[in-house]
Amino acid sequence: MHILLVRFSSMGDVVLQTATVNWLRSLLGKKARFTFLTSSEFTSLLNGHPEIDHVIGFDRKKGEKWSDLVKKIDLLDENDPIDLILDLHATLRSFRLKLSFWNIPALTVDKRRWERFFLTKIRSSALKKLFSHKIFGLEPQTERIIKDFQGLFGDLRGKRRAVEFRKGPHEELTSLPALKEKLDHGNNIILAPSASFEPKRWPVDRFVLLAENILQKTPFNVIVLAGPEDHFCEAFNQINHPRFKNLQGKTSLKESMEYLAQAKICIGNDSGMNHIAEAYGVPCLTLFGPTDPLFGFAPHGSSSRFISKDLNCKPCSTTGKKACHRDRLYCMEEISVDEVFSIFVKMMEVK
Ligand code: SF4
Structure with missing residues (x-):
């Protein structure tokens, strides 16, 4: 076939x-x-x-x-x-x-477009939680894939097989090609401050403070990965530290993959970099703003974590593209540097 x-x-x-x-x-x-x-x-x-x-x-x-x-x-x-x-x-x-x-x-x-759209119209976070998975079928996306494909391909072994698949060698579910050259990036914390749409970005000054905290309080290197268009990353140029590198616009996608594949942890917004990290089995800490883990795109690795604030206005769009209609970007601004840093420290202890 x-x-x-x-x-x-x-x-x-x-x-x-x-x-x-x-x-x-x-x-x-x-x-x-x-x-x-x-x-x-x-x-x-x-x-x-x-x-x-x-x-x-x-x-x-x-x-x-x-x-x-x-x-x-x-x-x-x-x-x-x-x-x-x-x-x-x-x-x-x-x-x-x-x-x-x-x-x-x-x-x-079925991308559950209508279900996601409907979720953006409910203004009570309690109701959203009550409705989301059971009513809308908005399970984590990787589980949804398995569930849908069981139906489409008539896999009669059913749910048990899905559970076995998740717990088997594919525990990470997503995967990318093994990289030929093994570079020594094993002591790196990756910061991925970009995202396809501006409201999905945790304010860059907080990423800068987070980088400074990690450099001062831990022995790890901090590497910033972002695309050539992400000029807001110039804010990192104020950091002058031997264990810090701002690689915004300096790496190809393949090179970014090499950094991500061997990192200790990737901290970033709800964006592709975190998904790449997870596909290499690297834990990530994902910061959700106007989008919501209820959509099914939360990190799936057992060591990964996410932060998402419980606000009635959230999620306000299905992709995070829509401009914020409030006076401030509360969904992102309520995530403090201390909170991210303390979760990062806990993740490192477990690791
Ligand atoms: S604060 Fe509320 S309305 Fe504004 S972007 Fe975030 S979720 Fe949307």
């Missing part, structure tokens, strides 16, 4: 969907072939993944045409006929792809 999995973006979601690949491999065995279609900027996340046979990139940002993508899939289908398109994105783009290949059976994952 040859399955084409489709998830164009974003970085964190692409990483999370490796749980789907791992699960399908365990379900369908070595003979199944998996091709993963994603945006070209994320192919380095998946190239060399032990369970993915082929990765296809689509470079829309650099002007690659839709017809070029269709040609690539056509060629793939010619060489190894595709039995199923698994749409893990459920957007207009993935719909268009399924339309272009209407003769190939397709399944689309």
